[in-house]
Amino acid sequence: MMDKKYYYKIYGLTLASDYEFPHFIRLEEKVETPDIEIIYGGIPDFIKPQIDEGFYKGIKKDEMWFYNSAGLFYIHDNNKINFIEYNKGTIDDAAVFLPGLCLAVLLWYRKMIMIHGACLRMKDKTVIVAGNSGAGKSTLTTELIKRGALLMADDVTGIALEDGQFISFPAFPAQKLCEDQVEKNGLDTSNLKQVVYDLNKFEVSRKDDFYDIPAKVDALFRVEVQDVSALTKEEITGAEKLKIITDCIYINWLFNDTFRLEPDDMFRCIGLSNQIAVHKICRNKTQDTIKEILDYIESNV
Incomplete structure (x- = not known):
């Protein structure tokens, strides 16, 4: 797990993240109840058996997981994105997909x-x-x-x-x-x-x-x-x-x-x-x- 939380404002929402995004708009004070959380780790156990069966993504109402050559991502509960590096990717490689695809899916679930x-x-x-x-x-x-x-x-x-x-x-x-x-x-x-x-x-x-x-x-x-x-x-x-x-x-x-x-x-x-x-x-x-x-x-x- 990462030791520090970073707090940001993005798309009109507050974001708490285990990963640091230097170009995001930083909030200097801790946000007790952020609108969105990006969490390193915490991938649920049910995903790996699906990957082993040949699935590269799983989708149901208000929940999605997927993996690629850089990371494994789990988007759920209208406010959380869990991720880890995957295959040959590093944490930095996986984080590339957080501001774009992952946030786009999560905010779509939030009716944007x-x-x-x-x-x-x-x-x-x-x-x-x-x-x-x-x-x-x-x-x-x-x-x-x-x-x-x-x-x-x-x-x-x-x-x-x-x-x-x-x-x-x-x-x-x-x-x-x-x-x-x-x-x-x-x-x-x-x-x-x-x-x-x-x-x-x-x-x-x-x-x-x-x-x-x-x-x-x-x-x-x-x-x-x-x-x-x-x-x-x-x-x-x-x-x-x-x-x-x-x-x-x-x-x-x-x-x-x-x-x-x-x-x-x-x-x-x-x-x-x-x-x-x-x-x-x-x-x-x-x-x-x-x-x-x-x-x-x-x-x-």
């Missing part, structure tokens, strides 16, 4: 909408730049920050319904960038943590460019890489807005008979689609369209 995308505050509006891995989210986010935007969340945006409004809650002031983006922005890699288990990215502090206040969501820009001859961009209306939002859910690849969009989940997604503007941008990966996309986002905020 978890979007695969960065959240930014710009022109007094709250904007999400969403898309699958490789869509260019990190590049667009970095360039928007250069243009004056403030980061609220890097890769996973957490949204909750409060008093009839859909509010984005700040995650933590850090961004993961691929090596080419690190080089392009002249960052010294000797001072950066390399995250090998996340597409070999580097973790960059954004403490000076962070917006730490919950804010109503105003717009979502979905970026897709497709075989198109030219960049396309449009505001979406009608039922397709809802489809884009559900496609952007961070854990939608998990949805099946046991982990799915429940009626109240769909109700929240419908409410979000009715309350925000949704734009779809399709780009060809071989074409340099970054400036055009940036201009489009800025002109539609």
Whole structure:
């Protein structure tokens, strides 16, 4: 077991963790009853026999376990994540999956909408730049920050319904960038943590460019890489807005008979689609369209 607890604020909640996350927003005082706990160890006995039988994950209502090449994780009771290193992974390797996938699952259980995308505050509006891995989210986010935007969340945006409004809650002031983006922005890699288990990215502090206040969501820009001859961009209306939002859910690849969009989940997604503007941008990966996309986002905020 680890000897020390660390306390943080993340997605509007208090977190007590056995593992230290240097880029999280630290709470200096002990929290007696934290909203969320990350605990090293404590993996229940029923999981190993399932792994021995060939299962790599187990899911039931409000509970999930899974393992990968870095760690073994158990998410349960709407407030706890237990983990250990696994296979050839170290504790640090396993911890890479805690702020992203593990928290996304736990907060989904807590009825937050978890979007695969960065959240930014710009022109007094709250904007999400969403898309699958490789869509260019990190590049667009970095360039928007250069243009004056403030980061609220890097890769996973957490949204909750409060008093009839859909509010984005700040995650933590850090961004993961691929090596080419690190080089392009002249960052010294000797001072950066390399995250090998996340597409070999580097973790960059954004403490000076962070917006730490919950804010109503105003717009979502979905970026897709497709075989198109030219960049396309449009505001979406009608039922397709809802489809884009559900496609952007961070854990939608998990949805099946046991982990799915429940009626109240769909109700929240419908409410979000009715309350925000949704734009779809399709780009060809071989074409340099970054400036055009940036201009489009800025002109539609």
